Amino acid sequence: MASGDYIKLKEDLHEDTRTDSGIESLKSISSTKDDQSMNTVRNSASECSAVKDKFINTEERLDSDYDSSVDSLSEIVEALNFCTNPEEHESVQEENQLTTITEDGDTILHLAVIHEDEDLACHLIHLFPKEVLDIQNNLYQTPLHLATYLSLPLLVQSLVKKGASLEAQDQDGNTPLHVACQQGLIDCAAELTRNISNSKLAPVLEAQNWRGLTCLHLATLNQHHRLIKLLMKKGADLNVQEGTSGKTALHLAVELHDITAVTLLLTKAANVDAAMFNGCTPLHLAVGRQDTTIAILLCRSGADKMLRNMEDETALDLADGNDDILALFPFDDIQISGRSVEVQF
Structure with missing residues (x-):
């Protein structure tokens, strides 16, 4: 599914208020670093403050119109300069510049996925700790939900390998595997279940969304026979x-x-x-x-x-x-x- 289709769907959906995006869990990361790293962060922070203001501006959201501005995303990345100085990676992470969220609750990783910028998204996945990968936006979607919905199996693979949650549920109660089974995305479903232990996969296969449907129910309802076979092979009840x-x-x-x-x-x-x-x-x-x-x-x-x-x-x-x-x-x-x-x- 193209990002434009996702964008239109997201604009049509009712957005629930979410006060805890998961970003607070990152506070402990910054408290464990040394003062020298923090000084580096403070120096770099002033250089990107203008871009950061643009990123979080509540009057003109970066992602208020998703067919706009891949350039805006690039401007943020360029200003943060995270990929040209590997020694500052942890410092930038420490300041959480890259995990600042938009009014829609999206991190820069969400945005990179939405814009289908796979190179940037893969770099962010490598850079970020698991806590950032599992941040949910206002629709309770993680980057893994979005990568699945947009049929980006390479990003799904990268997120799963890094330990992104398979059990996170969006506002409809769907896990990423639910999304794959509903949309018939066999390649994404394969990545979501590849090399996953039975003990880790079982809760995902058993999970019901808010309509009471498991992944197998969704695959059956939508007559996705290859997904039915995959789920049976993986031990679905x-x-x-x-x-x-x-x-x-x-x-x-x-x-x-x-x-x-x-x-x-x-x-x-x-x-x-x-x-x-x-x-x-x-x-x-x-x-x-x-x-x-x-x-x-x-x-x-x-x-x-x-x-x-x-x-x-x-x-x-x-x-x-x-x-x-x-x-x-x-x-x-x-x-x-x-x-x-x-x-x-």
Whole structure:
């Protein structure tokens, strides 16, 4: 996704007030350095004060119009002169000139990502400590969220290698992996999960956004089959229920008439009889939607045809005269405790 699309979306979103951007966590960094470094910072600070004023001006924000001014970003970098004098890197970091935030809560790293300046962003990632990488803007987005949203896998890789948080959630409760799964960004998702231990990745795979959806739910809802495969390979729980109605990924795939996703999930032993909060199984949904193909597929995978939902309905009760579906329910079967017993004549 191009930065212009992100910019338009960000301008349309309601911006929540955020008083703690995470920048306060950097105070401890400056207190541990020696006086000589601080003197160097003070000397360099006066040279970039004008640019800093421009960066934080509340009347004319640097990022108030994101299609403006990559030049403005370059001016800040040039004035700070952080890349021409390696000996002053820690001093500049110490003064937090580079971590000054805009009215939108963006650091210069956020801005570099937004403007898709990968060279600058990679240098900042190398320069900054982890605490800076995880600062969230007013939309609760970290630079990793933005790099993922804008489909910049190189920056995603750099941020992950430096230890950027995989669990940070934006204002919608989405982690960067949620964003990748929603947008179908397989390259970014691969970088977000590459060489990550199961113990570190598990909380991300289990995390639900504010709509109660995990990464697997989002990949299934958006029919991103390659991402479904990736998440299954990484150990995602196939039977986790979304938070509003208790649907599993299999329920969602059935609702979408997505035979490919249904097959993928059943192949990896998703629970064919998982019940929603109202008691409906995937077979209830398939029959209720008159989807004969998926109903047959579920039955071949061992779906229990006689399970009842909270309305005391079996899947057969929802067949509504569909002969092809009714053929799945032989009338010469005796049902004992919901299980068919073959009758011999």
